[in-house]
Amino acid sequence: MASSKKKLQGLVAATITPMTEHGEINFSVIGQYVDYLVEKQGVKNIFVNGTTGEGLSLSISERRRVAEEWVTKGRNKLDQVVIHVGALSLKESQELAKHAAEIGADGIAVIAPFFLKPQNKDDLTDFLKEVAAAAPAVPFYYYHIPALTGVKIRAEELLEGIQEKIPTFQGLKFSDTDLLDFGQCVDQNRQRQFAFLFGVDEQLLSALVMGATGAVGSTYNYLGKKTNQMLEAFERKDLSSALNYQFCIQRFINFVLKLGFGVSQTKAIMTLVSGIPMGPPRLPLQRASKEFTDNVEAKLKSLGFLSIADLKNVNLEACS
Ligand SMILES: CC(=O)N[C@H](C=O)[C@@H](O)[C@H](O)[C@H](O)CO
Numbered sequence: 389m390a391s392s393k394k395k396l397q398g399l400v401a402a403t404i405t406p407m408t409e410h411g412e413i414n415f416s417v418i419g420q421y422v423d424y425l426v427e428k429q430g431v432k433n434i435f436v437n438g439t440t441g442e443g444l445s446l447s448i449s450e451r452r453r454v455a456e457e458w459v460t461k462g463r464n465k466l467d468q469v470v471i472h473v474g475a476l477s478l479k480e481s482q483e484l485a486k487h488a489a490e491i492g493a494d495g496i497a498v499i500a501p502f503f504l505k506p507q508n509k510d511d512l513t514d515f516l517k518e519v520a521a522a523a524p525a526v527p528f529y530y531y532h533i534p535a536l537t538g539v540k541i542r543a544e545e546l547l548e549g550i551q552e553k554i555p556t557f558q559g560l561k562f563s564d565t566d567l568l569d570f571g572q573c574v575d576q577n578r579q580r581q582f583a584f585l586f587g588v589d590e591q592l593l594s595a596l597v598m599g600a601t602g603a604v605g606s607t608y609n610y611l612g613k614k615t616n617q618m619l620e621a622f623e624r625k626d627l628s629s630a631l632n633y634q635f636c637i638q639r640f641i642n643f644v645l646k647l648g649f650g651v652s653q654t655k656a657i658m659t660l661v662s663g664i665p666m667g668p669p670r671l672p673l674q675r676a677s678k679e680f681t682d683n684v685e686a687k688l689k690s691l692g693f694l695s696i697a698d699l700k701n702v703n704l705e706a707c708s
């Protein structure tokens with residue numbers, strides 16, 4: 389087990405859950421997937437069973453087995469493995485939190501319950517506190533993703549006094565475009581050693597300026613290397629290069645967003661770029677179309693994200 393005390397920083401890939409053509413989890417490629425992230429993308433942290441991993445579409449027993457496989461295959465290769473253990477049922481969430489602790493995960497994260505919803509900050513804190521208490525030695529992260537949960541309680545408000553309620557509270561994964569809220573999370577907690585992990589990949593540079601300490605996202609599976617270049621440029625205060633990288637990443641994300649982008653498309657893109665079969669998503673999601681994949685392939689090549697050796701008649705707009 390990696391040390392749980394060190395701060396989670398840099399890029400964190402939100403892992404895809406690979407599936408077979410029959411919709412079963414394809415555990416056999418997870419080892420390869422770890423090596424790909426580390427060796428080809430320079431990404432050494434992962435966020436398992438979240439949005440991209442279709443965590444809420446898996447059964448509890450599947451979620452346990454997926455978490456185990458990532459922890460096992462990531463041993464001595466990855467820096468940190470964070471498991472998303474959010475669920476609608478507090479009991480299930482606690483079971484998953486306890487399990488994550490048993491298998492030696494480096495952190496757990498929880499979204500707001502999104503069917504019967506918490507009405508205010510105190511309701512949400514009470515829920516999170518009970519989950520965190522099931523894994524009292526594991527760093528705890530709140531996963532703020534209001535567009536998907538429909539729970540719009542501001543993160544800045546939630547963070548106020550949270551360490552008194554949740555002693556293991558370690559940070560926030562902020563998947564929203566409200567940079568006022570994000571900035572205030574950072575500003576009001578400067579004395580604390582929280583991790584502020586931004587989750588909107590196309591806007592990461594703005595969040596770095598606001599004080600993000602790292603980022604969790606789906607695109608770091610295949611744009612990790614490019615995004616790491618942006619982080620390095622930002623680190624050495626070369627903002628003009630950092631902006632070039634961000635614009636380059638934006639050109640790609642903007643392109644796929646217009647085509648219709650979500651978890652299914654992430655699976656298709658990762659299959660294309662890594663060569664590791666991610667398989668189809670699970671219902672209610674439908675597999676990405678062949679047309680989408682073809683379009684993306686051409687775009688990736690024109691941006692220089694994929695080899696152009698076998699591509700003809702492409703208008704190159706490669707990013708340096
Ligand atoms: C809603 C969603 O899945 N957000 C992801 C993580 O939070 C991001 O990584 C996005 O996929 C990415 O920023 C592209 O919009």
Ligand SMILES: CC(=O)C(=O)O
Pocket residue numbers: 402403435437438439440441587604605606
């Ligand atoms: C993107 C992200 O963080 C997730 O898949 O949960």
